[in-house]
Each structure stands twice: as structure tokens, then as C-alpha cells.
Amino acid sequence: MQPFLSLDRVSKDFAGLQALKEVSFELERGGIYGLIGPNGAGKTTLLGIIAGSLEPTSGAVIFEGRNLVGAKSFAAVRAGVIRTHQVPKPFRALSVLENVEVGVRFGRRGRSAGDGQDAAEILDWVGIAHLAHTPSAILSVGDQKRLELARALGARPILLLCDEICSGLSEAETACILNLLRKIEKSGTTILYVEHNLRAIMSVSHHVIVMNYGQKLAEGSPQMVQNDPAVIEAYIGGRASTDGRQPRSGFVAES
Amino acid sequence: MEQKAPSGMRRVRNRGVLGFALLLAILVVLPLFGLSPNAVRLLFVTFVWVTVSIAWNILGGFGGQVSFGFAVFYGLGAYAAALAVNRGLPTIVALLLSAGVAVLASLLIGLPTFRLRGPYFAIATIGVSESVRVLMTNVSMTGGASGYRILETGPFRQLDHFYISLALAVVALAASVEVRRSRFGLALIAIREDEDAASDLGVNPFRTKLLAHALAAALTGAAGGVYAQYAAFIHPQGVFAFSIGVAILLMPIIGGVGTIWGPVVGGVVYGLIHDELVASFPQLHLLIYGSLLILIVLFEPAGLYGLLDRWFRALAGARRIRAAVP
Numbered sequence: 001m002q003p004f005l006s007l008d009r010v011s012k013d014f015a016g017l018q019a020l021k022e023v024s025f026e027l028e029r030g031g032i033y034g035l036i037g038p039n040g041a042g043k044t045t046l047l048g049i050i051a052g053s054l055e056p057t058s059g060a061v062i063f064e065g066r067n068l069v070g071a072k073s074f075a076a077v078r079a080g081v082i083r084t085h086q087v088p089k090p091f092r093a094l095s096v097l098e099n100v101e102v103g104v105r106f107g108r109r110g111r112s113a114g115d116g117q118d119a120a121e122i123l124d125w126v127g128i129a130h131l132a133h134t135p136s137a138i139l140s141v142g143d144q145k146r147l148e149l150a151r152a153l154g155a156r157p158i159l160l161l162c163d164e165i166c167s168g169l170s171e172a173e174t175a176c177i178l179n180l181l182r183k184i185e186k187s188g189t190t191i192l193y194v195e196h197n198l199r200a201i202m203s204v205s206h207h208v209i210v211m212n213y214g215q216k217l218a219e220g221s222p223q224m225v226q227n228d229p230a231v232i233e234a235y236i237g238g239r240a241s242t243d244g245r246q247p248r249s250g251f252v253a254e255s
Numbered sequence: 256m257e258q259k260a261p262s263g264m265r266r267v268r269n270r271g272v273l274g275f276a277l278l279l280a281i282l283v284v285l286p287l288f289g290l291s292p293n294a295v296r297l298l299f300v301t302f303v304w305v306t307v308s309i310a311w312n313i314l315g316g317f318g319g320q321v322s323f324g325f326a327v328f329y330g331l332g333a334y335a336a337a338l339a340v341n342r343g344l345p346t347i348v349a350l351l352l353s354a355g356v357a358v359l360a361s362l363l364i365g366l367p368t369f370r371l372r373g374p375y376f377a378i379a380t381i382g383v384s385e386s387v388r389v390l391m392t393n394v395s396m397t398g399g400a401s402g403y404r405i406l407e408t409g410p411f412r413q414l415d416h417f418y419i420s421l422a423l424a425v426v427a428l429a430a431s432v433e434v435r436r437s438r439f440g441l442a443l444i445a446i447r448e449d450e451d452a453a454s455d456l457g458v459n460p461f462r463t464k465l466l467a468h469a470l471a472a473a474l475t476g477a478a479g480g481v482y483a484q485y486a487a488f489i490h491p492q493g494v495f496a497f498s499i500g501v502a503i504l505l506m507p508i509i510g511g512v513g514t515i516w517g518p519v520v521g522g523v524v525y526g527l528i529h530d531e532l533v534a535s536f537p538q539l540h541l542l543i544y545g546s547l548l549i550l551i552v553l554f555e556p557a558g559l560y561g562l563l564d565r566w567f568r569a570l571a572g573a574r575r576i577r578a579a580v581p
Binding site: 051053072073074077078082083085089090091092093094098101102103105106107108151152154155 | 447456460
């Protein structure tokens with residue numbers, strides 16, 4: 001059986017800077033996958049490549065048997081791969097409802113679990129129904145993040161790519177969004193969740209992929225990954241004990 | 256977008272439709288009451304500018320793609336109509352040809368230039384526009400720089416031209432309203448606000464921009480055709496002039512870019528005062544437009560229409576308050 005999503009030796013050069021070096025992994029359908037790594041590890045670049053926002057220098061991205069490399073992001077959307085942005089990008093001249101309407105009217109055609117929903121229902125689901133007619137330009141950061149999620153859901157994702165959807169949010173807001181992700185996953189959408197906030201990602205993911213310097217460092221269950229010496233070294237600094245510096249607080253607590 | 260409007264909004268919209276029908280009726284019967292030929296000419300020119308202003312706004316206002324190159328469509332439309340009329344084709348066929356030639360040009364221009372974004376696209380349209388002007392001054396079939404004349408076969412009937420230009424302006428307005436409430440219009444606005452985000456939700460930006468460009472070009476080309484048949488003489492320095500391209504962009508911005516009525520207001524203002532300004536201040540009229548543009552961009556980005564809208568709201572608000580106080 002072919003995997004749901006498979007990355008085969010994906011590399012990306014930015015004018016001489018190698019952001020990704022032969023990254024390969026596979027996802028099965030269902031579940032919340034975590035993608036973690038220190039700043040500059042190449043997480044967002046990888047997400048952009050899967051979503052069609054960026055083209056890899058080499059390698060293949062196979063989604064449900066289809067190579068997505070070379071497909072523009074709107075084509076990836078039609079295949080069912082939809083992303084959110086770390087820095088929310090609302091259509092500022094449009095109301096919150098109209099923003100979601102863009103996803104609903106241009107997203108993937110056809111039905112799957114959790115859809116058949118119209119824009120208003122999605123807003124209700126995400127918890128910003130009361131803001132439907134508010135101009136999206138005046139939303140708070142938390143609500144902008146929810147709108148990002150609502151818009152992406154409107155486009156009926158099979159694979160939802162979330163880029164640091166909790167960054168800049170309070171603990172309560174983060175908990176809220178994480179619950180939302182669990183709800184989305186239960187309705188049948190697979191999620192690949194890029195996050196800097198380790199505590200957040202460890203609590204929702206069933207499988208974590210760790211990246212460092214553009215390469216895949218490790219992958220496995222959250223417990224496995226947390227105890228992997230290579231991962232600890234990447235996050236805390238390998239020679240912390242030998243050169244006398246104090247390691248930063250336990251990396252799971254870092255957020 | 257089809258949305259159930261609350262009853263208050265529906266009332267306002269009905270009133271708007273009623274007001275528009277009334278205005279249209281007045282414009283239709285106005286020339287029958289002994290309007291001077293000069294006044295009819297002024298209205299004719301105004302309708303042509305309103306059409307072009309609305310057309311530019313579809314791409315530039317809704318879609319956010321600032322083009323300085325609309326003189327290309329206006330000029331090609333004018334030449335296409337002139338050539339067609341001189342071959343004995345009826346007016347309506349001539350205008351369809353004008354629109355068709357302009358659409359073709361819009362695709363040829365759009366295919367390479369829509370790969371550019373923002374200011375780069377705007378600059379590219381300047382280059383294209385100037386190249387076409389230079390090219391047309393060297394095409395011998397249309398008389399090159401010395402221009403091209405329509406040979407009149409029948410008597411000149413000014414009112415025919417008047418009604419054709421009015422009809423075209425109404426078509427343009429209807430197209431603009433339809434675009435604004437359609438799925439296509441939603442895509443255009445999304446692209447204007449954030450092209451990458453729009454693409455990430457399934458909008459094909461390239462195709463959407465190309466379509467908007469073609470629609471705007473069709474209307475602009477037809478307007479050029481209407482003008483050429485009235486003027487009966489056209490030349491590249493006139494219809495392809497860079498200043499025409501700038502004027503076409505100036506009107507909707509002065510009127511209120513990205514709205515339905517802003518470009519109409521801009522076109523009316525420009526149409527009615529342009530001749531007068533050129534006659535009174537032959538050296539200064541561009542300076543006046545320039546200053547107006549700066550003032551509007553700085554103080555009223557929603558344009559004259561935004562200004563009027565605010566005044567009316569303030570007025571209505573004051574009246575409501577007065578009515579509420581016994």
C-alpha cells in the first residue's frame with residue numbers, strides 16, 4: 001500500500017544556503033504528526049514545500065500517489081493539502097466570514113469527514129462565530145490564528161499543515177487551539193503540526209519528527225524522541241556539561 | 256456573494272436601485288429637451304470615461320493590479336472600430352471587434368507581465384504601452400503617425416453616439432456590480448489583499464488576473480471604438496498617448512478605488528471638467544490632477560466617493576438624532 005504522504009530526499013537551496021538536506025519521511029493517514037526542531041532547522045521551509053508554496057531543489061513529495069513537486073499551492077489545495085501561516089495573513093478588506101468564504105469557494109471540491117460545512121458553521125466550530133461580520137483587519141492575534149485555521153478548514157483539507165499556530169498565544173488560548181486540533185483530527189483530517197512550543201506539540205502528537213540544520217534528526221513517539229540523546233544535544237547543546245555552561249531549562253519545559 | 260441581507264440593508268439597496276433607475280431615465284430623456292450639441296458631446300465623452308474608469312477598477316481596484324497600460328486597449332479598440340466601419344461593418348460588429356482585439360492584446364500582455372508583482376507589473380505596463388504607441392506610429396496601413404480617418408457614408412447623428420456611449424457605460428457598471436458579488440470578485444479581492452494566502456486557499460492568481468485583465472480590456476476597447484466612431488479621426492499620439500493611460504488610472508483613484516461607485520464619480524468628474532481644465536490651464540492641468548491625487552491618497556484613500564459617502568452618513572445621522580429628540 002502506498003503511504004499517505006511520502007517525502008523522498010527533499011532538498012532546498014536558497015542561493016547557496018542549504019535549508020534542507022535530503023529529508024525523507026512518511027506519514028500514514030490519520031493522527032497529528034509533530035514536526036519540531038530549533039530555529040532555522042528548516043521546518044517552515046519543509047511545510048512550504050509540501051504545500052506547494054516553495055519548490056524543492058531536488059526530491060519528491062508524493063501525496064496519495066501523486067507527486068506534488070512543481071504543483072503550485074492552489075493545485076496542492078485541490079489535492080487536499082492546505083496550510084496555515086505562522087504569521088496570519090488575513091484578507092484585511094474582507095470580513096471574517098468572507099475570509100472563510102474564500103476557502104470554502106475555492107478549496108478542494110467534494111466531501112470528506114467534517115465538511116459539507118459552510119463558512120458560518122466553521123466559524124462556530126472554531127469559536128469565532130460572534131466575529132463573523134467583523135473586518136478581519138481588527139482581530140486580535142489569537143483570533144487571527146483561529147481565522148487562519150477556519151479558512152484552511154473551509155478549503156476541506158485531507159492533510160492540514162499547521163505552522164506554529166500557537167506562537168504568541170497565552171496558555172489558555174494555546175489549550176483551546178490544541179483542543180481544536182484534536183477535534184479536527186477526530187473528524188478525519190490528518191495534521192502535520194510544525195511547532196516551536198515543545199510542550200504543546202508533545203501533548204497532542206502521536207508521532208514526532210525532529211529536524212536540525214535542515215536534516216531529519218529523529219522520529220518516533222513523543223516519549224522516544226524526548227529521550228533520544230541526539231535530540232537532547234540539538235536542543236540543549238551537546239557540550240553543555242563539558243564546557244561548564246549550565247544547560248538551559250529542560251527542553252520540554254521550553255516554550 | 257449571495258447573502259441574506261437584513262431588511263434595513265435591503266431597503267437601502269432598493270433605494271439605490273430606484274435612484275439609479277431614475278438617474279438613467281433622466282439621462283435617456285435629457286437630450287430630447289433641446290440640450291446643446293456641446294452639452295451632448297460633453298455627456299458623450301463623460302460616458303466613455305466612466306466606462307473606462309469602471310473597467311480599470313475591475314483589475315486595478317478589485318484585483319489590486321495597477322496598470323498604466325490601458326491606453327493600449329483604448330487605442331486598439333479605436334483603430335479596430337475605425338477599420339471595421341470603413342469596411343462597411345455595422346456599429347455593433349465594429350464594437351465587438353474592438354472588444355475582441357483588446358481582449359487578445361490583454362492576453363498577450365498579461366501572459367508575461369502577470370508573472371511580475373506589484374510595482375514591477377506597473378512598470379512593465381508602461382513599457383508595453385509606449386512600445387505599442389511607437390509601433391502604431393509606424394504602421395502604414397493605418398496611416399502611421401498622421402492618423403486614420405473614418406469616411407462618413409451617412410449623416411452625422413450625434414444622439415446615436417450619445418445613446419451608444421450611455422448603453423456601454425451601463426453595461427460596464429453592470430459588469431462591475433456582477434464581478435463584485437461573484438466568486439470571481441472574491442478571488443480578485445483576496446489576491447489584492449494577499450496573493451500567496453489566496454493561492455494557499457485554492458485561488459489561481461494568474462488565471463484570475465488574466466481574466467480580469469481581459470474583461471477590463473474588452474470594456475476599454477469598446478469604449479475606444481465608441482469614441483473613434485464619434486471623432487471619425489484618430490491618431491496614435493491621441494488614443495495611445497501615455498497621458499490617456501495615466502488618466503484612465505487617475506479617474507478611479509480620484510473617485511474611490513475598489514468600490515462600485517467610486518470609478519463612476521471619478522469618470523464623471525474627469526469627463527466634465529477635463530476639457531474646461533485643458534482650455535483654461537493648458538500648462539497646468541496635469542499639475543492639478545497630480546495635486547488632487549496626492550491630496551486624495553494622503554487624506555481620503557476612499558476617494559471622492561468615500562468623502563461623499565461620509566458626508567451623507569453624517570447628514571443622515573444628524574437627522575436621525577434630531578428625529579429622536581422630541
